Amino acid sequence: MEKPSEKILIVDDESSIRKIISFQLERSGYETISASNGREGVEAARRNSPDLILLDLMMPEMDGHQVVEALKADYLTSQIPIIILTAKFAKSDRMAGLSAGVNDYLTKPFELAELLVRIRNVLDWSKKQRSANPLTGLPGNVTIEEQLEKVIRTGEQFSVVYVDLDNFKAYNDYYGYNQGDKAIRELARILIDGKKQIGCGDEFVGHIGGDDFLYIAPPAIADAIGHWVIDEFAKMRTNLIRPDDLRKGHIEVRGRTGEITRYPLLSVTLAIVSNEDCEIDHVAKVGDLASEVKVFGKSIPGSVLVKDRRIEKSEPAIATGEETESAS
The missing domain is CATH 3.40.50.2300 (Response regulator)
Structure with missing residues (x-):
């Protein structure tokens, strides 16, 4: 010890x-x-x-x-x-x-x-306070790394799900920082609610920073929470995006030189990595696997739940109120 x-x-x-x-x-x-x-x-x-x-x-x-x-x-x-x-x-x-x-x-x-x-x-208590994200109050990177090390040591099956908002910078520029902070807080709330509604009490939710989050759960529960997050985000999104932008299906952001660029609406990508069929023996490997899965997930329009394709096919992730696709 x-x-x-x-x-x-x-x-x-x-x-x-x-x-x-x-x-x-x-x-x-x-x-x-x-x-x-x-x-x-x-x-x-x-x-x-x-x-x-x-x-x-x-x-x-x-x-x-x-x-x-x-x-x-x-x-x-x-x-x-x-x-x-x-x-x-x-x-x-x-x-x-x-x-x-x-x-x-x-x-x-x-x-x-x-x-x-x-x-x-x-x-x-002091360590947790220093680690907590000031915007959401969720545990930050120090605690996240400790939790990852803890689940790796147990040898039990687990999934780590990286969650972040797509097109967030454009949204932040277009709607303003206060609205951007609101979007981050709302995503945090959805993740916490998903843990309470679906989890068994041992799941962990952390805030990496900015619009990036993760949660850790047993594989089956991780998948169920992921679908919950996509469905709830679709419902909540109507409070974050103006009706005319929802109808258009995009926002138009003016750049510094006056050019107009069209961006897709705010959505959420959830990238799952698991030790079900892939050995994970250190924290760095979790991050490496997740980076690959996130890149693939962000290439798909709309909110999506994707898994490491070396493990298994992803189930469809259909969110009410927005067009999504399943990934594999």
Whole structure:
């Protein structure tokens, strides 16, 4: 089992507590930095960018509340999670700290096992927060790679489905960035709804960036979610495209030099890669296979669900309200 390698800053004016916590955390695989008062703690945080701060509340020069205020006011340290270690259990102190952005409290004396669990929980939460896409709130690339590595390690059958919008740049230029963001959020909502409606609870949905998403599911469920996405996207698309453009079946975008270019309407391509009949032993192979399938899928007009043609023929993917074709 791999040990954690995160860096933790311990800020406490009692030398014995610093040494005990530092010793135990290093035994558990963490890197530690120590500071003996609040002012040193703020400087150490700015200088070392720790992954987590364990902060005593009652200290000379700067108490814990003042340290939190200084850290949250500085862009470089404002996102570092903080666990307060304190002998004070007053509700007013807890409320003040939580309101200022403290992530957790632990009252002295505490059990080492509880401290380690709280540290792991806060670090995991922080990692997910940093990875999450700000537009959709879905997990980003760090978590996506972890999930891919996880399903590859299990050796069980899985499908990875790459999802992205076709002709999105032209749509964004024509309708504006706000409408483009709305299209991305709506696609995210459809993917999440598909997971809830069809999945069994273990499926994963992530946002790679821009208009690119993926989801991971058992092969049969992945296919079913894919058809759901195409059908729901066709229904939702009427809220994203003006009626006159829907009637024309295209949009006309004026370029920088004044030329008019005609583009197809917004659609969605889903590219499936699976380890059903093809060995996938590392994350890079997933991306390589998906790139080939996506190129093929985007050569087909309309919304489409395509699979790696080395695996099997794709089933028809017919979406209500727009012309699509099946791919194989």
